[in-house]
Amino acid sequence: MPRKRPGALRAEQSLRVAWGLPPERIHGLSARTSVAIDRVERLSGDYYVYPGATDRALRQYRAFLQPPGRRPLYPQDVECSCRGCSFDDVRHARDVLEEVLRQLPPRPRAQLQRQVRALDAKYVERTLPDPFAADRQWRSDLWWRRRLAG
Template sequence: MTRRRPAQVRGGLAARRPAAFTVVDGLDAAAQLDVRALERSRLTPGAVAQALESWRQQVRLPRRYVADTAYYGCPCCCDGGHGRTELELALHALPRRSARQLRALVEPLDRTFLARTLPDPHAPEDRPWWERRC
């Protein structure tokens, strides 16, 4: 009986699809599973990792842009705090243990944002705290 070459066997296999989710660095496996379940039910795949990266980028912008983009939402620089909005949703929707791990990643960024901005006295009170900074 003749054997097929490995390349012929691999050629007949279905191509591997990239994963439909992204990994949030800093979360353990159980928290990753909770995040994926949340993304399947209420968000889109990879939304939490993308929101965390978006918030990280917005917080690290030069000081003169941080507050302006949080309030006005400059489309070329950031998402106007929407990453933080999705993170807030995830923090409230995840199980307690997973939310605690995600909060440990978000809180240093929040502290940096608070240190680099001031309260906006003209911002509407019904807006989230990150949109009431200037």
């Protein structure tokens, strides 16, 4: 199935809002949690958190961990820091998930957190620690940014 472009997704999402329809349900999450996430995304003052961003972040995180086998995976730096291109760096996807988790009320947060934790466990397994992260990594206080990058 062809993936929708983020712009198209965003347009569709705002049409749903205009028509008073509930936001599209995010894969693996309840309708109630999807509504709570949509609310956070629409009200967030964070440039990187916008309608559809959580869904995109989850997809990017899953896609990064997709390659089968035990070969280590390396997050990649991206050239462009706009909110579209930034998602090509899995660490950015994880940043967005963290921000949304922080802003969600407890119940939807717990549900999203279960998904994120499962992906985090795989991420730790498939990436390597970077002993020099403190010197070369932006926001090295975030554990997912203390992994070796490609």
